[in-house]
Amino acid sequence: MIDHANATRFGRVRTHLEAVRIAAGLRAWLYEFLLFGFKQGWACLFGALMLALLLGTHLFYPADAPLHRYDFLTLAAVLIQLTMLALRLETPREAIVICAFHLIGTVMELFKTQAGSWIYPEQSLLHVGAVPLFSGFMYAAVGSYIARIWRIFSFSFSGYPPMWTTALLAGAIYVNFFAHHWLPDVRIALFTAAIAIFWRSWIWFTPWYEVRRMPLLLGFLLVALFIWFAENIGTFANAWNYPDQHHGWQMVSLPKLGSWYLLIIISFVLVSLIHGIRRMRSDEIADLIQTPAASVEQQGHENAA
Structure with a gap:
């Protein structure tokens, strides 16, 4: 049987790095930390390239170029996606995730720009309404990261709620992003519901040999914080502006961090819904807590990607 995940270029590099043996101690901890960072960086590849493009074009793109900057960003994003697929740096399933997030993000952008939540100050030919097409790729970068990190770290879950409750919560959050312009903003209730639904949920992931775990709610916060920092770079690069940035750049307000938390x-x-939820059995959890390294060693590289 062919391991299609390991057939990717990253899969082969990952397998090689994970095969390294280092005696327990400071060196092993440092190696695992660096490997964790390498995997995180790889999962962020699409988003990192998009941020680099936003900042680079802001600083160096010619003002008199025949192609609008926003249109250049759109074409560059498409080229990055096609290149990653051609070089097998990304799987077709992850490309599907990117397309889905692009569509969902563009619909939100159309509404939010019309409502005046933010604007795109530059001109473009490749746009829908007031929304340049490159903007959908920023949402796609979030979906790409989550899909890739899920596979790279072999996610499993304990205490995960029924899928119908998470789907209902996600639907309510999405509706509130639109409805709060006419109806009361219920995000406090949504935060409360998220805590009630996920408070028992732990995410189990494998940076190297030992399986680590983290409260899922904390994982949401860390990713939201990272995206909030990335958004500050995007607004500094004049890719879009919030109303309080019209007369000069300033940091994105902290309440936006809450919005990103819900969006995450x-x-x-x-x-x-695409990857499915692998639920940890109680006996698996007990084995990992008692002999974590041995348990991962037994798994070998069957989850390598």
């Missing part, structure tokens, strides 16, 4: 939940639930 939507993104996570959507990816879970």
Whole structure:
């Protein structure tokens, strides 16, 4: 049987790096930390390239270029996607995730720009309404990251709620992003519901040999915080502006971090529908807690991707 995940270029590099043996101690901890960072960086590849394009074109793109900057960004994003697929740096399933997030993000962008939540200050030919097409790729970068990190770290879950509850929560969050312009904003209730639904949920992931775990709600926060920092780069690069940035750049307000937290939940639930949820059995959890390294060693590289 062919391991299609390991057939990717990253899969082969990952298998090689994971095969390294280092005696327990500071060196082993440092190696695992660096390997964790390498995998995170790889999962962020699409988003990192998009951020680099936003910043690079802001600083160096010619003002008199025959192609609008936004249109260049759109074409560059498409080229990055096709190149990653051609070089097998990304799987077809991850490309499907990107397309789904692009569509969902563009619909939200159309509504939010019309409502005045933010604007795109530059001109473009490749746009829908007031929304340049490159903007959908920013949402796609989030979906790409979650889909790739899910596979790279072999996610499993304990205490995960029924899928119908997570789908209902994600749907309510998405509706509130639109409805709060006419109806009361219920995001406090949505935060409360997220805590009630996920408070028992742990995510189990494998950076190297030992399986690690983290509260899922904390994982959502860390990803949201990372995206909030990335959004500051995007607005600094004049890719889009919030109303309080019209007269000069300033950092994106902290309440936006809450919005990203809710959006991460939507993104996570959507990816879970594609990847599925591997639920940890109680005996598996007990074995990992008692002999974590041995348990991972027994798994070998069957989850390598």
